[in-house]
Amino acid sequence: MTFQASLLACGKEVRPGPLGGVVQRTPLAAGAWLDLRPGWLLGADALFDRLRHAVPWRAERRQMYDRVVAVPRLLAFYGEGAALPDPALDAARAALDSHYGAELGEPFATAGLCWYRDGRDSVAWHGDTVGRGATADTIVAIVSLGAPRTLALRPRGGGRTLRFDVGHGDLLVMGGSCQRAWEHAVPKTTRPCGPRISVQFRPRGVR
Template sequence: MTAARPDIPGFQGSLFDQGSDIGPGPLDGIRRTELGDGAWVDHLPGWFHGADALFEELVAGVPWQAEERTMYENVVAVPRLLASYREGAPLPHPALVEARTTLDAHYADELGEPFVTAGLCLYRDGRDSVAWHGDRTGRSATQDTMVAILALGDPRDLAFRPRGGGPVALRLPSGHGDLLVMGGSCQRTWEHAVPKTTRAVGPRISVQFRTRGVR
C-alpha cells in the first residue's frame, strides 16, 4: 500500500447543497427495500447537509492509499483510493462522528450493537469501481449485520444482484449526501458493486460504517 495524492477532475457540487452547516439530518424519511432471503436496503437521498463541503475536506485531508493486488498471477492496481479507520481511531471529520452517532441511535434496537469502524473509498472518475462482492470477512459470513454507506460527491450506481450471479435486481444512484444501509442477510445472500462507467462522472467518496468484526 502506498500513499496517494488524489489527482481528480474538477468537482461539480449539487445546487441543492449550498448550506454552511455540515452534518446528518433526521432519519425519519428513510425507506426500506426488501431484496429477499432476509436481505434489505434502506435508502435516504440527501441525508447529509453540507455534503459537498465535507467531500472537499475529505479529499484534501484524508491520507489516501493506493493498493495493489494479485489477479491471475499479475499485480494490478486497485481501481480506487482507500483509507481505513479501525475501532477507537479518530475519524477524519467531526461530522462523521455525528453521522455514526445518529446511525447508532436509529438502528440500536434492530442492530443491537454500534458501528465502530469506517472505511473510505475515493472513486476518481468512471474508471474507478468496486467489483461484485459481499462484506463477508468476519462475523458477517455467518450472521446478519448492517453496513451503512454515506455517499459524497458525484452520484454513482450501487448495484445489487443475488449471490452467485444473475441480472441486476436493483440500482441505487448515490452521491451528494445520500445514505444507504445494507442489512439482514444482505452480505451473505446478495452481492453489490459500483460498476465502471463510460459516462462523464466526477469524483465520489463512499464512507462505510461497520460493526465490530465485519469487513
C-alpha cells in the same frame, strides 16, 4: 472531470438529517433488506471537499490470479477507537447508532473510505464477508459524497440487478442477510462523471 457541487448539498454546515419516518426500506430476497435516504447528510459537498484534502488516501496493489494489479480507487480505513478525520463523520455515526442501534444490537465501530476519482475507478461484485458478515446478519451503512455513481446490487447465484445512483449526501444501508445473500458493486462507466467518496460504517468484526 472536476467536481460539480449540488445546490442542495453545498452549505458549509454539515449535519445528518432525520431518519425516523423518512428512510425508505425495501425488503429483498433471502432475508435481506435495503434502506435508502436521499440527501441525508446536509452540507455533504463541503464535507467531500474537506475529506479529499484531510484523509491520508493510499493506493493499493493486490494479487489477482497470476499478477499484481492496482486497486482502481483510493482507500483509507479507520479502525475501532481511531479518530475519524472530520467531526461530521462522528455526528453521522452517532445518528446511525441512534436509529439502527436497537436493530443492530451494537454500535458502528469502523469507517472505511473509498475515493472514486472518475468513471475508471470501481469496485467489483462482492459482499462484506470478511468476518462475521459471512455467517451472521449485520448492517453496513454507506454515505455517498460528491458526484453520483451507480451502486448495484444483485442476488448471489443470479437474479435481477438493482441500481441506485447515490451521491451528494445520500445514505444507503444494507441489512439482514444482505452481505452473504447479495453482492454489491460500483461498476466502471464511460459516462462523464465527477469524483465520489464513499464512507462505509460497519460494526466490529465486519469487513
